[in-house]
Amino acid sequence: MQAAVLRGTQNGYDLVLKQSASLDQILADLRSLLENLNVDPTAMETPKVSLDVLTEDRILTADEKSQIEQLVGNYPRFEIHKIAANVMTIDDAIQLRERENVHLLSKVIRNGQEVAMQGDVLFLGTIHEGGKLRTTGNIFCMGDVSGILQAGYPDDESKLIMGNLATAQQVRIAEQFDIIEPDQVADSSQTIAYVNDLHVLSYGKLSALKKINPKLYNRIGGI
DSSP: OOSEEEEEETTEEEEEEOTTSOHHHHHHHHHHHHHHHHTOTTSSSSSSEEEEEEOTTOOOOHHHHHHHHHHHHTSTTEEEEEEEOSOOOHHHHHHHHHHHTOEEEOOEEOTTOEEEESSOEEEOSEEOTTOEEEESSOEEEOSEESSEEEESTTTOTTOOEEEOOTTOSEEEETTEEEEOOTTSSOSOTTEEEEEOTTSOEEEEEGGGHHHHOHHHHHHTTOO
């Protein structure tokens, strides 16, 4: 298995680093890839190549990023545009809040309680079964949810809910809702709930955000 894979996109080139590979393997395969491309000017359409480095579900440390950047820097034909993972960390979420005026909510919502918000919400608290959080915007959920989440209240189907929804009692977007059954949703913080083109509530992964909601993807800088 190649630990570093290059693929062309409409916007340029993605360099995918396999999350299961060791850093040593990634660096070795990346060096080999860049060497081959560097000596073959016909392999790519442009003399200067900008790379979006995608690390799948792996979050690189600052030192690991530095090693990759130094390696690519040895080949003047290539430059790194960004390094991105499919995973949203709490640090990512805090930066999102700072950039986009997302409302931070960190509290316990108990059975029978309902909290109503305006705009996008970054939720870091706990919702017990029977509790409810609703907002007019998107919900970025980094907390524990056993109750109800509603985005796009009352009727905006363009909004979404992002986070671990496996234990949620119910998910609502605008007027569409879904009662979460056991094992229905992956136990993952990368889950996205959204309303599809058929006006049905569906689920996807954070890695598919660009396809699910291009406007939000561009607004938050392509997490």
